Amino acid sequence: xxxxxxxxxSSSATPVFNRHHSSQLLTINNQLFLIDCGEGTQLQLIKYKxxxxxxxxIFISHLHGDHYLxxxxxxxxxxxxxxxxxxxxxxxPGLDEIITIQLKHSETFLNFKIIFTELDTTxxxxxxxxxxxxxETIPLIHRINCCGFLFKEKPKKRKIDKTKIPDHxxxxxxxxxxxxxxxxxxxxxxxxSEQYTFPARKSRSYAYCSDTAYNPGMFGxxxxxxxxxxxxxxxxxxxxxxxxxxxxxxxxxxxxxKETKVKTLLxxxxxxxxxxxxxxxxxxRTIFQNSFLAExxxxxxxxxxxx
Amino acid sequence: xxxxxxxxxSSSATPVFNRHHSSQLLTINNQLFLIDCGEGTQLQLIKYKxxxxxxxxIFISHLHGDHYLxxxxxxxxxxxxxxxxxxxxxxxPGLDEIITIQLKHSETFLNFKIIFTELDTTxxxxxxxxxxxxxETIPLIHRINCCGFLFKEKPKKRKIDKTKIPDHxxxxxxxxxxxxxxxxxxxxxxxxSEQYTFPARKSRSYAYCSDTAYNPGMFGxxxxxxxxxxxxxxxxxxxxxxxxxxxxxxxxxxxxxKETKVKTLLxxxxxxxxxxxxxxxxxxRTIFQNSFLAExxxxxxxxxxxx
Numbered sequence: 001x002x003x004x005x006x007x008x009x010s011s012s013a014t015p016v017f018n019r020h021h022s023s024q025l026l027t028i029n030n031q032l033f034l035i036d037c038g039e040g041t042q043l044q045l046i047k048y049k050x051x052x053x054x055x056x057x058i059f060i061s062h063l064h065g066d067h068y069l070x071x072x073x074x075x076x077x078x079x080x081x082x083x084x085x086x087x088x089x090x091x092x093p094g095l096d097e098i099i100t101i102q103l104k105h106s107e108t109f110l111n112f113k114i115i116f117t118e119l120d121t122t123x124x125x126x127x128x129x130x131x132x133x134x135x136e137t138i139p140l141i142h143r144i145n146c147c148g149f150l151f152k153e154k155p156k157k158r159k160i161d162k163t164k165i166p167d168h169x170x171x172x173x174x175x176x177x178x179x180x181x182x183x184x185x186x187x188x189x190x191x192x193s194e195q196y197t198f199p200a201r202k203s204r205s206y207a208y209c210s211d212t213a214y215n216p217g218m219f220g221x222x223x224x225x226x227x228x229x230x231x232x233x234x235x236x237x238x239x240x241x242x243x244x245x246x247x248x249x250x251x252x253x254x255x256x257x258k259e260t261k262v263k264t265l266l267x268x269x270x271x272x273x274x275x276x277x278x279x280x281x282x283x284x285r286t287i288f289q290n291s292f293l294a295e296x297x298x299x300x301x302x303x304x305x306x307x
Numbered sequence: 308x309x310x311x312x313x314x315x316x317s318s319s320a321t322p323v324f325n326r327h328h329s330s331q332l333l334t335i336n337n338q339l340f341l342i343d344c345g346e347g348t349q350l351q352l353i354k355y356k357x358x359x360x361x362x363x364x365i366f367i368s369h370l371h372g373d374h375y376l377x378x379x380x381x382x383x384x385x386x387x388x389x390x391x392x393x394x395x396x397x398x399x400p401g402l403d404e405i406i407t408i409q410l411k412h413s414e415t416f417l418n419f420k421i422i423f424t425e426l427d428t429t430x431x432x433x434x435x436x437x438x439x440x441x442x443e444t445i446p447l448i449h450r451i452n453c454c455g456f457l458f459k460e461k462p463k464k465r466k467i468d469k470t471k472i473p474d475h476x477x478x479x480x481x482x483x484x485x486x487x488x489x490x491x492x493x494x495x496x497x498x499x500s501e502q503y504t505f506p507a508r509k510s511r512s513y514a515y516c517s518d519t520a521y522n523p524g525m526f527g528x529x530x531x532x533x534x535x536x537x538x539x540x541x542x543x544x545x546x547x548x549x550x551x552x553x554x555x556x557x558x559x560x561x562x563x564x565k566e567t568k569v570k571t572l573l574x575x576x577x578x579x580x581x582x583x584x585x586x587x588x589x590x591x592r593t594i595f596q597n598s599f600l601a602e603x604x605x606x607x608x609x610x611x612x613x614x
Contacts, residue, residue, distance in 0.1 A: 015380075015384060020350075
């Protein structure tokens with residue numbers, strides 16, 4: 001089953017031609033999750049032929065414009081396109097007021113319901129618990145309330161080896177075998193789960209961390225994730241500017257990845273001062289080799305591997 | 308002196324790839340006026356290398372998202388770019404509240420002052436009176452409060468013919484000659500304005516009318532303008548849909564141009580249902596030959612001609 005991150009925007013607040021403000025589309029087993037929604041996100045979704053109707057969950061990290069100003073436009077378009085399905089929206093206090101006031105003045109009465117969860121950005125908390133995954137807030141260090149999001153698949157079941165399983169095994173016994181339990185069949189034979197099933201697939205995880213100053217406080221929470229998106233607004237020679245603006249440098253992102261032993265690091269939220277961002281990559285790779293630039297249009301996949 | 312309209316967006320509410328939401332940049336004698344500011348306008352300004360700092364006046368016709376959702380992003384970027392100069396903003400009631408609430412939640416304290424004029428969209432009124440031009444509201448017929456804008460140069464002065472003017476003519480006499488008055492010089496000669504000056508240049512005018520149902524009520528006000536931008540959301544076979552949504556068809560835009568004897572008609576605000584908009588042009592030209600499609604990136608110039 002797919003677990004993919006598609007990058008819709010890689011730019012920090014000051015816009016620059018050919019980059020877009022922060023937004024990512026996460027696909028997990030055919031569910032689409034939109035993370036942040038900077039100005040113009042709906043045009044990026046159209047460009048990449050992503051069907052708005054399939055997006056049921058939107059997460060906003062904080063209320064700086066480059067992370068949410070595309071939201072009201074996207075909601076309006078969903079409405080114009082005839083959406084009636086509930087939309088789950090997660091964001092900091094104030095986001096509901098911002099939306100409500102704009103819908104009021106445009107006299108727009110949405111055809112669908114927004115189910116808004118106001119986030120406490122200062123604590124780690126499970127904010128969404130679905131059949132196959134959970135989403136948690138990751139407290140970040142920024143000028144205003146801001147949190148990242150940790151997407152974690154739940155532990156998976158083993159898969160039945162259909163070439164081996166005897167015909168007389170009952171559905172309940174199948175469930176037990178998938179859970180890793182051994183069963184005794186009606187003939188009195190012990191059927192070991194290990195013999196009749198394939199190992200469960202690994203539970204995959206993705207941590208989205210933008211915007212934040214260097215933030216060791218989150219290391220425990222994101223430890224060992226498959227993929228970490230960490231902002232890298234500046235090259236490391238701008239460390240003091242990064243600190244002052246509550247952002248991170250390439251090396252701080254790379255240290256975070258190294259310390260937390262993640263598998264892959266994505267870098268983004270590049271300052272408009274950099275026309276060429278290859279030096280960001282080179283600098284991060286001096287610390288953490290498996291780093292990539294999260295540029296518009298790229299898709300990063302987390303493989304579905306055996307445990 | 309230039310009088311130019313640059314088209315930044317031609318799309319109606321539902322976005323479509325390669326078109327942008329409504330926005331136009333008007334240049335009159337080196338002053339820049341931004342009319343409407345749909346989502347992504349700041350990216351369009353960057354694309355066309357327009358310096359944000361030179362924009363001192365912004366006009367918002369109404370509070371449907373496709374006409375203003377780019378405004379808060381543009382203001383934020385002006386702030387990040389260090390703007391300190393006052394910005395004059397004109398828009399319907401509610402626009403100030405929308406801006407204020409978003410700046411509050413992002414904890415942004417602008418370095419510059421916004422001087423906001425709340426518009427009564429139901430009356431014709433001069434809302435800006437500068438040295439060389441005035442701007443008036445044009446009441447439009449739409450689902451919510453909505454007005455267009457009429458930009459009119461003030462009557463111009465005649466120009467001195469430097470090859471003819473005697474050296475002893477005083478500065479005050481020069482001013483009088485430019486005003487069309489005849490003067491008597493110190494030698495007792497009658498200097499006729501007509502003989503010593505070139506005719507004044509024509510005062511140019513531009514009317515921006517989006518969004519509106521077919522609106523004969525405005526014909527008197529826009530009569531004879533040099534250039535009229537009129538929305539043409541639909542082809543004329545969709546007349547009933549246009550009526551229902553308080554929009555216009557190509558033929559209605561063309562009839563308006565013909566009835567009011569404008570010189571040039573620009574068509575825009577095209578519905579996403581039309582991939583190809585050449586039929587819009589063809590249809591309008593059956594009524595009004597001097598019609599053009601107001602597509603992204605195009606610049607329309609009103610010539611500076613003698614009266």
